[in-house]
Amino acid sequence: MAEITAPPTYEIVIQPSRGWLTxxxxxxxxxxxxxVLLVQRDFISRYKQTLLGPLxxxxxxxxxxxxxxxxxxxxxxxxxxxxxxxxxYLCSQLAWNYFAQNVTIGGATFINNAHLFGKVYFPRLxxxxxxxxxxxxxxxLQLVPFILCFAYYRFFTPHGATLPLTWWLLxxxxxxxxxxxxxxxxxxxxxxxxxxxxxLVHLNQYLIQIWMFATPxxxxxxxxxxxxxxxxxxxxxxxxxxxxxxxxxxxxTLGATEVIVSILLTLAVxxxxxxxxxxxxxxxxxxx
Amino acid sequence: MKPVVEVxxxxxxxxxxxxxxxxxxxxxxxxxxxxxxxxxxxxxxKENPIADDRVGPEPNTFWGLKDVSFTVNPGEIIGVVGxxxxxxxxxxxxxxRITEPTSGRAILRGRVVxxxxxxxxFHPELTGRENIFLNGAILGMKRAEIAAKFDEIVExxxxxxxxxxxxxxxxxxxxxxxxxxxxxxxEPEILLIDEVLAVGDAGFQKKCLGKMGExxxxxxxxxxxxxxxxxxxxxxxxHALLIDGGRLVKTGHPGDVISHYLSASMPKDSxxxxxxxxxxxxxxxxxxxxxxxxxxxxxPEGVPQSTFEADKPITIEIHYQILQRLxxxxxxxxxxxxxxxxxxxxxxxxxxxxxxxxxxxxxACLIPGGLLNRRNYVVHVQCDIPGERYVLxxxxxxxxxxxxxxxxxxxxxxxxxxxxxxRIEWKVEPALK
Numbered sequence: 267m268a269e270i271t272a273p274p275t276y277e278i279v280i281q282p283s284r285g286w287l288t289x290x291x292x293x294x295x296x297x298x299x300x301x302v303l304l305v306q307r308d309f310i311s312r313y314k315q316t317l318l319g320p321l322x323x324x325x326x327x328x329x330x331x332x333x334x335x336x337x338x339x340x341x342x343x344x345x346x347x348x349x350x351x352x353x354x355y356l357c358s359q360l361a362w363n364y365f366a367q368n369v370t371i372g373g374a375t376f377i378n379n380a381h382l383f384g385k386v387y388f389p390r391l392x393x394x395x396x397x398x399x400x401x402x403x404x405x406x407l408q409l410v411p412f413i414l415c416f417a418y419y420r421f422f423t424p425h426g427a428t429l430p431l432t433w434w435l436l437x438x439x440x441x442x443x444x445x446x447x448x449x450x451x452x453x454x455x456x457x458x459x460x461x462x463x464x465x466l467v468h469l470n471q472y473l474i475q476i477w478m479f480a481t482p483x484x485x486x487x488x489x490x491x492x493x494x495x496x497x498x499x500x501x502x503x504x505x506x507x508x509x510x511x512x513x514x515x516x517x518x519t520l521g522a523t524e525v526i527v528s529i530l531l532t533l534a535v536x537x538x539x540x541x542x543x544x545x546x547x548x549x550x551x552x553x554x
Numbered sequence: 555m556k557p558v559v560e561v562x563x564x565x566x567x568x569x570x571x572x573x574x575x576x577x578x579x580x581x582x583x584x585x586x587x588x589x590x591x592x593x594x595x596x597x598x599x600k601e602n603p604i605a606d607d608r609v610g611p612e613p614n615t616f617w618g619l620k621d622v623s624f625t626v627n628p629g630e631i632i633g634v635v636g637x638x639x640x641x642x643x644x645x646x647x648x649x650x651r652i653t654e655p656t657s658g659r660a661i662l663r664g665r666v667v668x669x670x671x672x673x674x675x676f677h678p679e680l681t682g683r684e685n686i687f688l689n690g691a692i693l694g695m696k697r698a699e700i701a702a703k704f705d706e707i708v709e710x711x712x713x714x715x716x717x718x719x720x721x722x723x724x725x726x727x728x729x730x731x732x733x734x735x736x737x738x739x740x741e742p743e744i745l746l747i748d749e750v751l752a753v754g755d756a757g758f759q760k761k762c763l764g765k766m767g768e769x770x771x772x773x774x775x776x777x778x779x780x781x782x783x784x785x786x787x788x789x790x791x792x793h794a795l796l797i798d799g800g801r802l803v804k805t806g807h808p809g810d811v812i813s814h815y816l817s818a819s820m821p822k823d824s825x826x827x828x829x830x831x832x833x834x835x836x837x838x839x840x841x842x843x844x845x846x847x848x849x850x851x852x853x854p855e856g857v858p859q860s861t862f863e864a865d866k867p868i869t870i871e872i873h874y875q876i877l878q879r880l881x882x883x884x885x886x887x888x889x890x891x892x893x894x895x896x897x898x899x900x901x902x903x904x905x906x907x908x909x910x911x912x913x914x915x916x917x918a919c920l921i922p923g924g925l926l927n928r929r930n931y932v933v934h935v936q937c938d939i940p941g942e943r944y945v946l947x948x949x950x951x952x953x954x955x956x957x958x959x960x961x962x963x964x965x966x967x968x969x970x971x972x973x974x975x976x977r978i979e980w981k982v983e984p985a986l987k
Contacts, residue, residue, distance in 0.1 A: 276664075276665075277661060278647060278651070278661070278662040278664070278666060279659060279660075279661050279662075279665050280649065280651060280654075280655065280659060280660040280661075280662070281654075281658070281659035281660075282654055282655055282656060282657060283654060294693075296696075299691050299695075299696050299697040300691040300692060302697070303687055303688045303691045304691075306675055306684070306688075306690070307680060307684070307688055309596055309679055310679060310684065311680070312680045317606065347613070366587065366863070376634070382674060382675055382692075383652070384652060384670075385652070385670045385674040386652070386670065386674050386675065386692055387651040387652050387666075387668065388652050388685060388692060388695060419824055430873075507915045522743075542640075547655075549652045549654050551647070551652050551653045552568065552569075552653055
């Protein structure tokens, strides 16, 4: 198979990198097939071999909704914007579980892939991005109990009239997209910090738990006292969760300021996350 | 034509022990100690000092690689040799972009694929087919390129009908074959390979070496090959680099470089004419199970020496101590020529008892006279449990010279080709019509 080698298309220069952002976007694009295959790998390894795998993803939001129903509705009596509580909880979880899963898996990128990263080079950013994409499958699975629950209340209960199907439905992917960007940014920060300090892994788990209660997952934004309004502004995850409820259930309170601040914060977290991630990525393999 | 690899003053500084800091607590402690970097966890110690020429600019740092420069032309196969810890892997890791250099730079013209391990990124749950695509993509190939090479890869790997079986059900041989096949068919302009041929059976190793040679000679690609297999480096490479103490010590023809490496790696001071004796020293090669006491090369009179007559037998004695009960361990002696070709390997496996109990032992191998050629040989010794693990990793300990009247009975010392030169009967007689 003698063939004349085409002149090398590019030159790789290896030297200590300087500067803040040295991401080679073209290279990232070159590796897009790897992204697809990593997503495929996650899908197969998670769902193909086990019977319970997909079932678990159906069960988890239902169980959570049941627990929230008992604690936050029956006991604590936290109102849910006149939405039937189970539907309210299932809807919030679509965005929140997606966020939490991305951050939990993506936040351990360097720890979980230490071996792979020590043996072969590819743009490391591909891995956390693939996690965010692969977890969309779980969101799809979670939609099943949500849709069933929605259909039940819509067509078989008097609540039906308060659950209109509107054009807002078509905007539902937008809050999920913001969730994806924000969770990517947070997981980049977490991967960078846990690569340097292993024991932060435990702290991160707490962080996610606490973060959930600071997010309108089991309570609506409309019910927080005015002096706590800043939470919606300071927590960039508050807006997508509330916005998803507006899109899917037609219920929620959001002002333009909150939306804009949340989007700006999301972009800031993502941008700084990328910088932190690639600063660690350069020599992380010398230490893990 | 521009060189395909240009390396200029490449250096890599490593921090000993506290690399970064592994926990927040350590980091805080460090902060409050006010610059007192005196007690890093794994500081250089008396037993494990940093060689003088590798000490870095700050305490507890050392140069994994220091001022290495060279160039490689397209289509060359470069062998990199050197002792463990010399910096070979560091060089390869920098060239593969797994880690960054501290200073200096390297320019690689073309696509690079590095094979530091066979089967990196293989997922046990995925089938052979799925793994070929995933692994190919991890190594930097496009999906379409892999698809185009798919049949060739499957054929080379000899996995045939198992291609749609999850690789967790593969035998280790099949796994290795498949993994190498993917890498070998990638067609990068530059292929970096680290010691991966140490796995797999002999037949497959040969096939891999053949494939590497083909990649370089027919497709004009450059292969960068780090190995302890002197025979492979010698037969495959046109050029070799010797790295020692993080520095590039010698470059040139593989024969010269290997010869330099093997002669330089002999422990000179402890070697007294054909023997090396530790007798319980701390620096004796040892592990939890076995410690070497000494190795001796004896002439027929039982006297240690380092020059032997070609027609006289040579005894190689290994004195060792079993420290813990062992099962199925064996010693292997490999004789290499000074140029790094394998002469032969022998083992005492059949003569060892199945269970070795703690105590002092001696195992001796008798090399008959009339076998070796007139040249320099190096004695490589290792102890392992076949199919399980290495007990004492192999190392070259002694060298000796075979001289005198050759086995071919030619009286003048002409250089005779061959790693051995057995005495062979000839018969010359008038042919009957």
